[in-house]
Amino acid sequence: MxxxxxxxxxxxxxxxxxxxxxxxxxxxxxxxxxxxxxxxxxxxxxxxxxxxxxxxxxxxxxxxxxxxxxxxxxxxxxxxxxxxxxxxxxxxxxxxxxxxxxxxxxxxxxxxxxxxxxxxxxxxxxxxxxxxxxxxxAGMFAEYIPWLTGVPDTGKMLIIGKGDKSASFTSxxxxxxxxxxxxxxxxxxxxxxxxxxIEGERISLSSVGALYRASATKSSVVTEYVDKLPESFVKQSFLQNKFEQGRVSSGWDNYKNSDDISAASSGNELWKDHRFKSVKEALDL
CATH class of the missing domain: 3.40.50.720 (NAD(P)-binding Rossmann-like Domain)
Structure with a gap:
């Protein structure tokens, strides 16, 4: 039964x-x-x-x-x-x-x-x-990327370090x-x-910056790499440092202190026949 x-x-x-x-x-x-x-x-x-x-x-x-x-x-x-x-x-x-x-x-x-x-x-x-x-x-909500990088406040995409660590973003x-x-x-x-x-897309912040540059409507948003964010960006600073450590992944293992990329989207298959949104789609770039 x-x-x-x-x-x-x-x-x-x-x-x-x-x-x-x-x-x-x-x-x-x-x-x-x-x-x-x-x-x-x-x-x-x-x-x-x-x-x-x-x-x-x-x-x-x-x-x-x-x-x-x-x-x-x-x-x-x-x-x-x-x-x-x-x-x-x-x-x-x-x-x-x-x-x-x-x-x-x-x-x-x-x-x-x-x-x-x-x-x-x-x-x-x-x-x-x-x-x-x-x-x-789910890693991080894809729609939070502008807030995370200061786009609404500065008109720029501010990224600590190189921004080259891939992370999980899900709408x-x-x-x-x-x-x-x-x-x-x-x-x-x-x-x-x-x-x-679950994971909508695995992508780095620097690659998201490239999506902005290629956007027909938001290409004016310039990517700027910085050592630190403005003092008022307390939570954003905390999270971006996690990005630099590669920890913003659905597959991250806090016990082993490592990322299991194959595990990051392991739950996706449970939602049969569903296509998860990309970052580009979630941000309408």
Whole structure:
């Protein structure tokens, strides 16, 4: 007898970047979706919005039970990751079958600093509670390249060092679509306590600069190689240094401190007959 796939979801952190796109992608599969939020917001038609205090485990548990939630999907930002703790406990208390923590970037398994350590620790916490988890790694959102390199602020593409290390870039719509597809298509036994690695395109920042130069509409964006970024570019500086180390790959292994290129797109084949967007397509170059 085949396993019954999941059909009821709660999405937390449904912001304009990835969260709302996950909601829309899940709705397109015909799934039931409730959006948990600390404040009123617009959600896609078909989704149910519930205002709840994330810090109140009992309040969250009541909502999860009321809506028969099987899977919690978190899209919380780094600054709100601590809110996942009470959500995990609520999941445990109500028998939620799967928790998808906020990942979608560089692999966090074995992470030893910053947000990677926080995410790795949370996965261990879920395990201690006995709540199965699914982690999805996608390198970096392709649409974030302009922000990463300062294009909106400077009109230039600022790259630390040579920018010649290849990295994984995946469009936001592909990340959301992939997650919705596997959650509603694969049997639970293939989703519990696993990580999927996907990749839209493997390309270096210097090669992205070449795409800008060749663009019919954005060729005015000049690539400039620098030793460091402006002081206000704190997060961009942190990430670009990871690029220089070759770590922004879906295939990166924090335990071996090396990149497994073949593993970076290993999850792509799970989304049958889908073609992932290139960086050029994602940035409309």
């Amino acid at each position: 085949s396993e019954q796939t999941y059909s009821s979801f709660a999405v937390v952190g449904a912001g304009p970047s990835i969260g709302l796109k996950i909601v829309s992608a899940l709705l397109e599969t015909g799934a039931s979706v409730v959006v948990l939020s600390r404040a009123p917001k617009d959600v896609p038609p078909g989704a149910k919005l519930v205002i709840v205090d994330y810090a109140s485990t009992s309040s969250v548990a009541q909502v999860l039970k009321e809506h028969g939630v099987e899977v919690i999907v978190s899209a919380l930002s780094f600054y709100a990751l601590e809110a996942q703790g009470p959500l995990a406990q609520a999941a445990k208390d109500t028998g939620v079958k799967l928790f998808v923590p906020s990942e979608y970037g560089m692999p966090s398994e074995g992470g030893k600093e910053g947000h990677l350590l926080a995410k790795s620790n949370f996965a261990e916490y879920l395990k201690s509670l006995g709540v199965p988890s699914l982690r999805v790694y 936001i719509s592909d990340v959301a679509g992939f997650l919705a597809y596997v959650l509603t298509t694969l049997p639970p036994s293939q989703l519990h306590d696993v990580s999927f690695r």
